[in-house]
Amino acid sequence: MFNGAFRIYARNVDPADPGNAFRHRYFTADRYRWDRKRAAVLAGRMAGPESTLRRPPPEFDAIKERLNRARAGIDNYEKMFNELGTEFDEVKAEVRELRRERSDLQEWEQEAERLEAQLDYAKKLLIVNGICDDFRLDEEGRFREKPPRSSREVATMVRKYLHDRVELHSEALRGDKVMDRNSASASWAQTAWQGFKALYAYGEYMAENPGQNVDFFTWCSGPHNRSGWTRDKTARGESGATMDKRGKTRIFPVSVKLSRNEEMEMVQHLKIQRKGEGDIPRVYFVYSPRTKKVHVGFYGPHELVPNTKSRKR
Template identity: 30%
Template sequence: MSIMYWTIWESDCEDPQVFLELTRECFSRWAVDDHAGESLEDGQHQVGHRRITLRSIADDAVSGVEGCTIDDMEGASSTRWCTTVRVAAGGGTAHIWVENCMETNDPTQRIKVGRPRVVADLLSLSENPRLKRDALCGTPRVITADDVSDFVSMLSYGDRRLPVIVFTEPFQTSGGRWRQLACQTARRSMGVATVAVLDQAAVSCFRAAFDDLAVWGGGIRTYAPRLVKSPADARRHRFIPAAEMRENDSWVVDRLVGTVAQLSTRRRVPGVFSVFLSDQRAISENELAEFRYQWEFDLELEKDDHATTQFELGRVSGHLERIVQKLRESNLEHLIWDAQVAPEDGLPDQVQGVTEAIVAAKEHLGEWLTIADSASRELHGIDTAPEAVSWGNNAYRGFRALAEYARSCKEDGFAGGFWVWCQRGGAMSVSWPATDKKLAMSESESVMNRDKYRKSRIFDVHHDVARSGRLLMQAHLKISEGGGDLAPRIYFHDDTAGATGKVHVGFVGPHYLVPNTKS
């Protein structure tokens, strides 16, 4: 099963037995969806399609209650949801752990992540709910200009455990829509994140205090746990520009909640919960061997990718040093410093995920690159994966390479095709490796001869390229070899010699949506 949501918090608790009984009643009402119902007894219960298990635990120091629900959803695809609640109380403190897991036989199924309703019910029982020093709340924290100093201190302290999602008021306000989205995000991410809202007056103070790590103008930033150090550390704290919010704000909320939910699954479990582990099923040796094989395989891919990156870095660094030397010899050294920082309205140097790479490419590369509106497919898992930033910047580099190739064809008269252009080495900042691990200009016969594989590679394209508005695309960028079926692919059509003179991207999404015989 995949863990979709995982929250742990502490609560003050004067009487453990009373608190545990209230917890049992709360879980029972939620599990049977009957707010007038009585507490379930220990044991197994069946309510409709839901199986419920409840048990009590006690040792010399700690008492506990554990409840579990399993929902089997039958339909076009079989999906199972499992929600587990564990509460351990003793010594004046109660520890609450809620875990939500899912498994399905349909890897393309779109999952909307969010806290189970029982989390809100349990938080209402808790007195001073917190994760270490971080208070848990299901509503946005309103930050005024007077609050900014304390807010920056809270973001910066090294023991912060919860991510903080900051919404800012747009320059051209869209009524209260941005606040509504903040409330939705706070409600769905309850227990795994803190949400804050800053109006324009607070944003001005925030920018002055936090400099390049701040956010403004309708943008949103998620400040990851641990110490916020310097602008060089900005990539850890994902930024969503206002333009992306305007394009699809409900999708942005899904991304935000998915990101903080994934961060929550990496949290360590306090030792007090060991009281529940006495009769848990041990992982079999076969399962361990399978996990180890997959980790070792991914590690080898990462090592190989790292070696390739180091080689490219050496080549680019050498090229840059030669350019700097030429500029110095021509008394044009000032141009080096003029070009060191990208202008605010220019092409950004890096992005925080694949979705942001698409937005940046549409905004800045449209003269040479067209990305179909329908190209973005199932990016939620990609944008919330641990590799999200790496994948996003690789995709962005790929978009820039395709655009630079199209420009080179039109303005420089290049006519050798994208593979040859990559072999030759385009502009150093956007070149793409011409290797089988990173680029394929066609699919194998085994893929093209099977109808289901062939159909999965027919994408929307501009009508000037194909009258029907649909075209079979075989050429694609391989954003990552590691990452399994989630690894992103970018499918494109080269029309540099055609009516549009551009490269057209028809698909950006996970590998499992464009399967092959090895998938």
Template identity: 30%
Template sequence: MTEWATEETESGPLTEGTSTFDVSQGRQRTVALRTLGPTAFEVTATDSIAGDPTEWVTTVRVIAEDDTAHLLVDLSMSSDDLARRVAVGRPKVVHELLGATAKPRLGGSRVLQGPLALPAPGVAVLTELLENPNRSLPIIVCTEPLATGDDEWLRDAASIAARAEGVAIVVTLDAPAATSLRNALGMLAIWDGGIRVYAPGVVVRESEGWKHRYYTRARLEAFRQSTVNRIVYAVAQLSTRRRTPEAFGVFSGQEQRPADELIPRQELMVVREGLETDLQLARDEQSSLERELSSTTGHLARLKKALIDHGQTALLWGTEHEEAAAVPDAVQYTSEAAMAAQAYLTQWISLPDSAIRDLDDIDTAPEAYNWGNKTWRGLRALAAYAEDRAGGWSNGGFWEWCASGPLLGWPATPKKLSMTEGETVQNSVKLSRTRIFEVSDEVEPSGRITMLAHLKISEGGGPLAPRVYFHDDTGGTTRKIHVGLIGPHYLVPNKSTN
């Protein structure tokens, strides 16, 4: 523990209280040791760099009990740079602690320090693990792609295993083993180089697939790093939800901490106000969605009655589920929403690759699924509007179309849609130039145009909140919507975010 805290191989033992050390990469580390009797202690290491607004805090708690040691490691990061990119991964001390332990376990799961390679005869070991009701760790299964001949998939598995060490089990299956798993699990298995994350709980052939996230080989090849980040982030999120064992309750309570380590009341009040604002925004959005759901449900009921009255019952039930080649109802992330638009909506939307920017952090945020599907809904709304315009609808622009209550509409409210920018943005060269995006030369010969209209995918989320900027050419040569940006708010700052 001392060697990790000080990064010195010959340093003496840590002393009670606070010490400061200069460590690698220009960091200054403040280490606080707190002992609670002969069987428990806590080490908190705070890393910072002069001039850098980011601070990393690693807390290690250890309790000795008979011939067993209970260890809890917590890593947190705080920064004034809200747009800072962070790659989630286990702290170095986790690797060292696990390496010093004979048979580390978490609940009913053995903790491994690398990928577990299973051949076809060993797949029974995997299915037994998946069927274990006491399994407490997710299992990430990586499979060999067909007809590639390279080991990149194994490098991906090793990277995931290193970053998710302590919070997940990583298993690799070659092609024959992947076939054996398909024979055992059917549709819950994995195909041709894909990766699946099996959440804790019993997994058998009849289990629900939506609980166990699947990543296709195509997704990995197109967005390898962001997909790996997403997998690691997903299992890391699960670990933060796990209830802390009661034994660690001896460490709780700020009353045991020095006064200079307590959080000032004013800071807590600021945090509380921010949380209350986010809660109100969430309530407003829930109310809006409930009204929209009621309206849509009523519309659907009327359509159902009309189809039944006209003897079209088969048509009604035949369209209940999407077909394989149909426009998907849902996506997993914002980048997948963009890809889906490029694949399915090109008749009505022009979306160049240059418009898809800085989505890694959005795709790995806690709101990733929510933001992704809101973005997909917004893109489908833009496409439906362009299609209706081509069909003769002429009662205004996109706002008026949304306000008319179409089936695939977007909320026509200032919190969700803006057809222009404020005077501050338009009169500022610095701010307005961030709204100049690529567009078809059929719209503008220079291939660049200022776009002010945008969808607000999220009111909360700060600088990371997604935005979709677009230009309406449905009445022009292309008869399309041209999307200039799908990306975070910090790329298009205004007075409040600049």
């Protein structure tokens, strides 16, 4: 239609049939333009009688049921969506809380590491100054001295507390089971620990006095030795006969910083016990002005470094 007119088509319309034109009423714009409700009234008068006589098609009920189910499904989806949204917000809040806790935990771990480093340094000061060896909490929560009771404990303490002046090679400890099965093993461990602390004090002295040419044996007799270690428990070297026959057993592993071949001959040693069987401990070492450290290449039983007087077991 044109100029605002509208037409209501009756049922069974056939636009190609010229005779159908008179069956379908139309209304010009002049009939309703001055009253907005007029068009609805006119359309209702025409369509009302027809609509009351017609029944919905057979498919109507099925389609209506499907639409109702779809509407119910949409409601369920909306409910589910809202629940998921709430759960998502809760998860986001938990993630934020976990991130905050992780950040706090990292700060606590860093603080714990810092305090542990300070505690280790304090222990080291007490150890190298001869005040106390190691510590542990007793049943009443107080610190008490805990001396080493095995050669492996000694090695652990040397690497932990004395490493800046005494370098115990990773392969230096040998035959620890042989030494530790002896009834005197605990006493040997404590004596060895005292010897290592004396080597630390010697290394400190040599590092602070680079112009000095003093071996450990001589240092033990001097005024700078406050460790309590005496030179009668120290050997300056080996006899010529021992070196001729057993010289290869005095070559020990060292750091590549000390030797490109990563091995070096050592003859100075600590006598943890001066006389005894093949299981008595020995500690072979050398001082290096280059590294300013005492390098220990061997800590083990005498039977692994025999001399000409050693008896075969």
